[in-house]
Amino acid sequence: MQNKYKLIITGFVVAVIFIVVGVILLGFANETLDVIAELFGAPEWEVWLPPLPDYELPGFEGNLLTNFIIGIAFAALILVLTFFIGWLVTRRRAKG
Amino acid sequence: MHIPDGFLTLVLCAVMYAITILFLIIAFWRTNRILSEKQIPLMATLTAMFFTAQMMNYPIIGGTTAHLLGGPILAITLGPYAGLISMTIILLIQALFFGDGGVLTFGANVFNMGVVGTFIPFLVLFAFLKVKPNRNSLLIGGFLGAFLGDLGAAVAAGLELGLSYPTFPYGVSIALTAMVIHHSIIGIIEGVATLVILLTLHKARPDLLSLKRVAPIITGDLPPLMEGK
Numbered sequence: 033m034q035n036k037y038k039l040i041i042t043g044f045v046v047a048v049i050f051i052v053v054g055v056i057l058l059g060f061a062n063e064t065l066d067v068i069a070e071l072f073g074a075p076e077w078e079v080w081l082p083p084l085p086d087y088e089l090p091g092f093e094g095n096l097l098t099n100f101i102i103g104i105a106f107a108a109l110i111l112v113l114t115f116f117i118g119w120l121v122t123r124r125r126a127k128g
Numbered sequence: 129m130h131i132p133d134g135f136l137t138l139v140l141c142a143v144m145y146a147i148t149i150l151f152l153i154i155a156f157w158r159t160n161r162i163l164s165e166k167q168i169p170l171m172a173t174l175t176a177m178f179f180t181a182q183m184m185n186y187p188i189i190g191g192t193t194a195h196l197l198g199g200p201i202l203a204i205t206l207g208p209y210a211g212l213i214s215m216t217i218i219l220l221i222q223a224l225f226f227g228d229g230g231v232l233t234f235g236a237n238v239f240n241m242g243v244v245g246t247f248i249p250f251l252v253l254f255a256f257l258k259v260k261p262n263r264n265s266l267l268i269g270g271f272l273g274a275f276l277g278d279l280g281a282a283v284a285a286g287l288e289l290g291l292s293y294p295t296f297p298y299g300v301s302i303a304l305t306a307m308v309i310h311h312s313i314i315g316i317i318e319g320v321a322t323l324v325i326l327l328t329l330h331k332a333r334p335d336l337l338s339l340k341r342v343a344p345i346i347t348g349d350l351p352p353l354m355e356g357k
Contacts, residue, residue, distance in 0.1 A: 035333065036166075036169040039169050039170060039173055039333065039336075040169050040172070040173050042173075043173030043174065043176065043177050044173070044176065046177055047176050047177045047179075047180040048180075050180035050181050050183065050184055051183060053184055054180065054183035054184040054185075055183070057184075058183075058184040058185050058186060058193075060185060061185040061193050061195075062185075062192050062193050063129065063185075063192065063193060063194065064192050064194065064306050064307055064310040064311070065129075065130070065131060065132065065135065065285075065289075065307075067192050067306075068298070068302070068306055069132075069135070076132045076133065076135070077132075077133040077134030077230075077232075078133075079133040079134075079230060079231050079232055080133070080223075080224070080227070080230070080231040081227075082223075082224065082225055082226050082227035083225060084225050084226050085226065086226065086227065086228075087183065087226050087228070103180060103183060106179065106221060106225065107176045107177075107179055107180050108176070109221070110172075110175055110176045110179045110217060110218065110221060111172050111173065111175070111176040112172075113217055113221075114168075114171055114172035114175040114176070114214060114217055115168060115169070115172040117213065117217065118163065118167075118171050118172060119168060121156065121159050121160050121163055122160075122163060122164075122165050122168065
C-alpha cells in the first residue's frame with residue numbers, strides 16, 4: 033500500500049479513537065470563557081444559529097451514536113476539504 | 129478558547145478580521161510557493177485528527193474543561209502558514225456547523241489559535257534548533273513551543289476580552305488570569321501530544337519531516353529536526 037494511504041488510514045483510525053473517547057468519556061465541555069460568562073452574567077449573542085449546536089443533532093441530544101456519526105462525518109469532511117485546498121494550491125502553482 | 133459572539137466589541141471583531149485576513153493572504157501566497165504535493169496528505173490527516181482531538185475536553189481547574197489546539201504540531205511539521213490554513217478550516221467548520229466559537233469573533237479565534245498558536249511553537253523550536261540542532265533541542269523546544277503556543281493563544285484571547293469593555297466588562301486582569309491559569313494546564317498536555325506525534329512521525333515517516341515547511345521569510349525553514357533515524 034502506498035505510504036500516503038497508510039498515513040491517511042492511520043490518521044483516520046486515530047481520529048476515530050479520539051471521537052470515541054471524546055463522545056463517551058470527555059464529551060462534557062465547560063470552557064473557561066463559558067464559566068466566566070456565567071459567573072458575571074455576560075450575554076452571548078445569537079448571531080448565527082448553527083445546525084448542530086454543541087456537536088449534537090437537535091432532538092437527539094445525549095445520543096452517543098448520533099454524536100459519533102457527526103464526529104466521523106465531519107472528520108471526513110475536513111479531511112476531504114483540506115485535501116482539496118492543498119490540491120488547489122499546488123495545482124495553481126503547477127499551472128503558474 | 130473559542131470566543132463566542134457577544135464577548136468582543138464589534139470594532140475589535142473588525143480589527144481582528146482585518147489582521148487575520150492579512151495573515152491568511154500571506155499564508156496562501158507562501159503555501160502556494162512552498163507546499164509540496166507530498167505534504168498534502170499529512171496536512172489533511174493532521175487537520176482531521178485535530179478537529180476530533182478538539183472534541184475531547186479535559187477536566188482542569190474548578191470544574192472547567194479545556195481541549196488541545198493542534199496548532200503546534202501543524203506548525204512544526206508543515207510550517208506556521210500551512211498550520212494557519214489548517215486551523216482556519218477547523219475553526220470555520222466549528223463556528224458554522226457547531227456554534228463552537230462565534231461568527232463575528234471568527235477573525236479573533238483564527239488569530240489566537242491559528243496565528244499565535246502556530247507561530248510561537250515554530251519560532252521557539254526554531255530558536256532551540258538554531259542554537260543546538262540535536263535531539264534534546266527538539267524535545268525541549270517542541271514541548272516548550274507547544275506549551276507557550278497554547279499559553280500565547282490564551283493570553284491573546286484574554287487581552288481581546290479585557291479590551292472589549294463594555295461588551296465584556298470585567299477587565300484585562302480577570303480575563304487574562306483565568307485564561308492563562310486554565311490554559312497553562314492544557315499547554316502541558318499539548319506539549320506531550322506534540323512530542324508523541326513528532327517522534328512517531330520521525331520513526332515511521334522521517335521523509336515527511338525533511339520536506340520544506342511553509343515558514344516565514346525572515347526565519348526560513350527549521351534546521352533539520354534530527355540527523356538520521
